[in-house]
Amino acid sequence: MAQYDKSDLERRMAGAVESLKGDLSGLRTGRANVMLLDPVTVTVYGASMPLNQVATVSAPEPRMLSVQVWDKTNVGPVDKAIRSAGLGLNPIVDGQTLRLPIPDLTEERRKELAKLASKYAEAARIAVRNVRRDGMDSLKADEKKGEISEDERKRKEAEVQKLTDGVIAELDATFAAKEKEILGQ
Known part of the structure; x- marks a missing residue:
């Protein structure tokens, strides 16, 4: 003890x-913020990893996030992790990039x-x-x-x-x- x-x-x-x-900083009120995806963990290579360790997250537009997945075999697991994170985001897969339109609140x-x-x-x-x-x-x-x-x-x-x-x-x-x-x- x-x-x-x-x-x-x-x-x-x-x-x-x-x-x-x-x-809480990841919970945004209708504007794109890369911290929105901080709580997302992805199961890849037999382990659970934070999203930022398998992809680059950016906010190219005020209402759009972009997730550039480094390894194309991880696109599916990243897509699944974002959808199941309870953030209300539906990724659009475009090759190794996932575009996430931020819905109106x-x-x-x-x-x-x-x-x-x-x-x-x-x-x-x-x-x-x-x-x-x-x-x-x-x-x-x-x-x-x-x-x-x-x-x-x-x-x-x-x-x-x-x-x-x-x-x-x-x-x-x-x-x-x-x-x-x-x-x-």
Whole structure:
């Protein structure tokens, strides 16, 4: 069991916030953005890889993404991965290039994107709670080993809880801002 390390907990929680911001930046509101495809993973060569490791993504027009697949045998798997990513995109295959017209955001599509953003936010909250649990576990282990007193453990647990509450509030604020942008309010 690792010894309690507040800076490690802060770093890991900040990582969850950055991860959420990255995921949310990929959710665009009707404009082409290469980050839209960041969450897409493709199964090629017997492994699951991020799309940007098998293709080049560009935005040649405001409402069009272009995916240039490096190996022509991967065109099918890339096409399938994009279609099944839940982004509402239907690639047009043109040789080793996939063109992705960005559809107008209908009310239904906005709600789907808001739901996806909510899913990302919940995953980030779970990650933060897992970090919190790890911190609490290491405090209990330190107390059991006699390295810290019960009072010190309780004080540090309150510190960890305060840190967790602050990070969760930041995640919620980030999600709320993105949800507002998606829903066009």
